[in-house]
Amino acid sequence: MKILTFNFPALMGVNCYLVYDEETKEGVVVDAGRGFKEISAKAEESGIKINKVLLTHGHFDHVMDAGKWRAAGVKIYIHSLDLALMESGGAPDGFFGGAPRFKSCADGILADGDEINVGNVKIKVIHTPGHTPGSVCYLTDGALFSGDTLFCGSFGRVDFPGGSASEMRDSLKKLFALPDKESVAVYPGHEEQTNLGYEALHNPGNYCL
């Protein structure tokens, strides 16, 4: 399995990831705030076939390019509890000063424990509400895509509509209880990578929620 990171400083520094099986050349994209052009160009150049976009949650900075992927025949997946948020534009009413600018649809609805196959790579869905009700993390071989739930040395905001400090605390506990966490690299929705074992010991979510 190989992971390529695409960072977009102009869109709140959001990260999108291309994850693919080096043998079968099948791939998925994690989050779609930006990157349709850059990631599809990279995939084409490397002979990677992207079948799915897996969204960590429905906020606009993670879903704005979902419609472009969909128009290109790629299926969009999101947890059921964030579907309405994504469909309404990914931000509270009036956030953009009027009608939502980025309406998107999903093709697949995810639930906790679902498994997604990408060639020989298995990706497990972990429901981690707190930042939004339908936030999820995706766990695969030695990698956790943590969206806006877990960051390097911090965690996602819980003060947006649908956010919950107590749910965030439970979600972080769930992540920090994963087996072999010292060998799990964390790929967050913003900022730099970290290690799950390190965060389980040092993340402020352990004591300030």
Ligand SMILES: [Zn+2]
């Ligand atoms: Zn968010």
